[in-house]
Amino acid sequence: MSTDGLPLSGVRVVDLTDGVAGVAPRFLADLGADVILVEPRAGVDSRRAEPMHDGLSLVFASTHANKRGVAVDLGTEGGRDELLRLTDSADLVFESQAVGRLGDLGVGPAVMRERNSDLVVVSLTDFGQTGPYRDYRGGELVTTALSSALTRSGAADREPLLPPGDLARQTAAVSAAYYGLAALRTARQSGVGDYIDLSLFELAAQDLDPGLGMAGTATLGRPITDLPPGRPDVRMMYPILPCADGFVRTFIGAPKQWLALWEWLGRPEEFADDSYQQIATRFKNWTAIRLAVERLFADKTCDEVVEYAAAHGIAMAALNTPAEAMASDHVRERASFVDAEIAPGVTAAVANGFVELDDVRAGFRRRAPELDEHAGARWEGATRAPVDPDGSQTGPRLPLAGLRVLDLGVIVVGAETGRVLADLGADVVKVESRSFKDGARQSDSVERVSRPFSIGNRGKRSVGLNLRSDDGKAAFKRLVAASDVVLTNFKPGTMESLGLGYDELRAVNPAIVMVENSALGSRGPWSKRMGYGPLVRSTVGLTSLWRHPDTDDAFGDDMTIYPDQSAARVGVGAVLAALVGRESTGVGCKIGVAQMEVVFSQLSIGYTRESLEPGTLRPRGNVNEFHAPTGVYPTLGEDGFVAVEVTDDRQWAALAAEMGRADLAVDARYATREARCQHRSEVDDLVAEWTAPQQARAVQDRLQAVGVAAGAAIHAFDLVGDPQLIDRGQFGSIDQPGYPKPLVVHVDPAHSENLATVPLRRAPWMAEHTRDVLVDVAGYTHDEVEALIASGAAEIQEVAAGAARSAEGAGRSSGERDLGE
Template sequence: MAEAGADVILVEPPGGAKSRREHPQFGGHGLCFATTHFNKRGVVLDLGTSEGRGQLLGLLDGADLVLESWAPGSLAELGIGPEVMRKRNPRLVVVSVTGFGQHGPYRDWKSSELVLTAMSSALTRSGAPHREPLMPPGELASQTAAVHVAFVALLAVYRALRTGRGESVDCSLFDLVVQDFDPGLGMGGTATMGQPLLQLPPGRPDRRMLYPIVPCADGYVRMFVASAKQWRALFGWMGEPAEFADPSYEQLVTRFQNWDQIQPAIVELFADKSRAEIVEAAAGLGIAVASLNTAREILTSDHVRERNSFTRGEVAPELVGVIPNGYVEYDGQRAGFRHRAPELGEHTIEVLAESVAARGIADHGGVSRPLEGLRVLDLGVIVVGAETGRALADQGADVIKVENAAFMDGARQFDQPDKCGFTSAIGNRGKRSLGLDLRSARGRELFCRLVAQSDVVLTNFKPGTLKSLGLEYESLRAVNPRIIVVESSALGDTGSWSGQMGYGPLVRSTVGLTQLWRHPDSADAFGDDMTVYPDHAASRVGTAAIMAALIDRTRSGIGRRISVAQMETVFCHLAMSYLRESLEPGSLVARGSVSEFDAPTGLYRCRGSDAYCAIDVDGDQQWLNLAQAMSRADLADNPQYATAAGRVAHRRLLDEAVAEWTAHLAPRAVQDQLQAAGVACGAAVHVEALLTDPHLRARRQLGEFVQPGFDTPLPAELGPALFGEIPEPQLRPSPLLGADTRAVCRELLSLTDADVDELIAAGVLAE
């Protein structure tokens, strides 16, 4: 929010935020604090005193939004809970963010990145085939959830601007990780071949043939040969070997079934070639290939320099480092790093001296759902495109999916003539579908007439596609100055890599993430084959940016062009790691599932098939609680283990002790016992366990909808949060391609059925 221009005031206690003291540190500065609080002002208020509480309440008079992450009920016990805040300022939005939310059976549990990832089901799909699960690098899950919190908060602020009424919002990071990071019940794309994850075999089956990683002269490349045309190009590149000449190899399924025979031929082809040579040659042939780059290569690459993806500056007093330069570009300008995080209390006098006008209490009534009355033209495809529009439809927007059978959305490849496939059904529920050919002059004219009556246009085409159609932002703005256009791409719409094909696994490889997402004991045990990250994460960035632009439009009256790159979403999620790498070269490496700074941490095998639990000891008290729960007083009393440094030094011995204890227990038994003892722990569940999870049920985070063609209702997310007034999403089915063409043409374009018939015959419209 601060990147997008909000005046964000960090309120700290006299001792400072906990993240100031957390590892990793450099020069006495906490790098987590530096990368999560830049662009903000900072004040110190002692909320344990009446003076401090009074100062906080005074600041609320001029505020639009409060974000708080205190333990559930803590602020209410001090007499300054959300109800008190909103009574003082009825327009105020108060968003509470905790590991498991304000309500539900897990409310008081300990959370961590490792625990949330395990409990979300994502962990059981991460790791090399037939090996133990593997923790993804960094804090990808909670950082993705944090972006969704921004969307939730701005959604409520936008509604407050329209209605005059504030809102209380309860955000659970667990709920959001389940929905956002690698959603087990969400849209899976090619990583699941259109199947629900519920139907895939448990564990980490071998899916490496989907986006194979192949060694070459100076490392590895990753490729995706999807179409028959791409296979023919690769077949020719290999010298047209007779064993692969059968026409059936043009089918994806045949190549998957015979990958063990195809792979050696490709390995031989690439053996004497560098990554750069292979990527360049493949691009010329129209084959999707990406280099498996390292973090250091990314930080020094021409592409990120051309895009200004990172910036070098003072990130803490007298500490200069490299930091990702923001998630989003608005109108070609990067909304990123402007100034360092505040010193403790740096702006207290300044902020408290500012005079603020109390907010009015007028209630304008009106909308129930925050985006009611908004119209969105959705040109998006596959996961990023579908999910961005779906999130807006959930909140009341009229989302019209504009699509063309001749260039069909990849999510539709699993559809049947009279039935949506699971993938398109999950990603496009709640939308309407208009069959329209934008390549025709008449089709473009009809689209522009729709733009004149719309608020948002969504697209994640290859960069330059809209311009080639004559539908670039400048042209659409001339039709409707209030239009907000979102252009999402893999590697950005500028820079030397912008033309590369943008499949998610290739993005992960290009930006160095795949090299980090591997088992540290093996150079080629990569573990990201089954995930769809960063697709869902980038869509959350897009929706948050849209809300910021809509809020801006209420003041300015004009729209915006928003550019989102999946690449930069990854950079921002790994901001702390990249900053540390710039300060300590070589620190950004694959670390597996253990914490660098305390022990015991990691995954421990439990009783049962593919059964693991995640234990994440953080601090001396949690260590003592764990030892007590294991009935190991000898460990608790051993002075060698009394500090985090001592425990890290003896990690192997402690891991063996914990593993011996967990081996005889089921994962949920370990989870429940340790959480009751105050230890961060979570069962590494499989997808089906989410359907019966008591916390998700208690918080009504999952629902179902009836989709024509399916014998039983399909599961769906009901999140993203618990609102005081905003209703939960209305679950509606997904349309077949062109299912709403006549209705949209009658309602918005004033076309008769005869007009529609004529345009269908001409190929301009389809139903």
């Protein structure tokens, strides 16, 4: 099918990946790139990966859709020549081969780039090309454990619980895609390509539930690194409540939401005190409130509860199963899934892409290729010329230098989209107002900016505008005229109600790229529902999967902020694609990101299988359905656990030998994968008995040394001591006024030859840069700005004397300070 109109139409990508790394070029294929999958003659391993349906791997079908495919034997000179002929005229190469393999064959990144000087090559491996973990085996369970996200997942007082699917590495793969696009954009400006070394582990550590990143409300305002070991009981934050026919989930944040619930309860005297309008009082008395609400809901269906709540401004969502979500009118109206041929003769429901572009879905176009289906493939379309082929600027470049982003985003997904673009070099201007304060600023004071806001909004400027006033709107439009990107994550229709929808903005600036990031999408019956992340997870069926499978109500997603961070990365990737496309057309576009569809896309294998084999998408806990042993096993220390993933008989033999039980490898009950799955409980008991008296890191190192994937389930406060992250320079700090010491943050995970790194800078005070931005960017005179301020159309914020410091140079990389200070 045609890719005309998609922003990456004409971009050429050679894909030497497999497994979850293949999601990166798949994301680019969705956005229009011509991606050619290069496989060995026997096919990539994922062609044989479970789950299978009638001999078809659903992993392969999902990961490699929208691509063409050729089979090449790199062990022969002819095969190597064929690969290099493809890379000679490619724009991008993604590879996930064993470290050093391509170089040993004589077709490594250096050889590719010597022949094609503006080629960008991205290596995406489990742990990167360098560092003490370089040769470690990864996997979703191991990656999540080492990222620290695992120890924050699971029900209170239970063992850690692996989130469903491959959420950590799926999110990491999307980030890898946008780093490839960032390097491509830079290569087209300079005429010089690049080599980028990326690690799924490092990306996951800062992309899924980052231990040093912007946190959600479940931390109760505390830094994640200050949380004690274990999984605290925070069910009162986003409580799950029984109804007559299931469960609903709610969030009562604002006083008006509480008052609406109080009215619904019949205005009980015990909750009448005004202090109950404060969230802290409700948390303290949650048990009594919960019992009252449960009595109210006992004879009502989930649909009745949700309908009443929506009509009265109460955030509420049904706890759907995946099948219920897929069958809903909302999902059908949005075409979030499409019934399509995923292999010759096999039709199934397929997640229909991460984003919409100008209200058209950038989703599934064609099935994954048969082996060598496109033998002799040649590139389609014409190659774009570099934007700046004379190479007037030498040396590393910031990929988004010279671009301006107007950031109206709020809370996590809004903040993080702009923060990543700022880290890539854009001038990100946060547009905000005291009248409608970003929730992340709720604990700001005159002495300091809140910690969550500081982390998620570092490197930005802030301008205060009242967008409900005519003069404020006019000022915003003048900023749009001088900008490249606008970011929003308001309730759908908000910008249109202000007269600032995409049609109005592109009339001012046809090149503007606008991102609308919402919970459930900008159209459909559920589009106007309140968009808190936990309610999204409940609506799409994720919460019902994120549960300890041995009980009906031990849900494990109370602490996560997924899909906020993931949706932010999707938005960044779509922006980078739109900017690449704009180089040819000169025209911007509207990008729609629905967090609901981010979940569908990242769990696409499970949803497709559910459409073919109903009932298969259900809670699995820490168990890999097709392999054993896989799980989280106890170790010494408070909340001590280690993740172990054995995926073949050789690894089982190595584990058994390390346990001092080589006999287990030949025991008929355990010798084969199928036998171990049948005796899973016994196998798990044997492994747990061996791990229990050891430290988690010791088990990890022993097993990785013999080729078995294992990772300590670390806590957020352990991250800064991780030897791989230290070796690869993954920490920095910002000097944020009002804090006793610098705030430690994750830094750019891309190890690149030609991408410059932006200096770390602090987050802004509210409206700190209003005067400068309105004069320098919008073109107002100083007198006009003062008039805007006097009228209330523009806002400024005074800070405590001496508290503000320059945003320039207010940060350090991990090489410049001891993070243990």
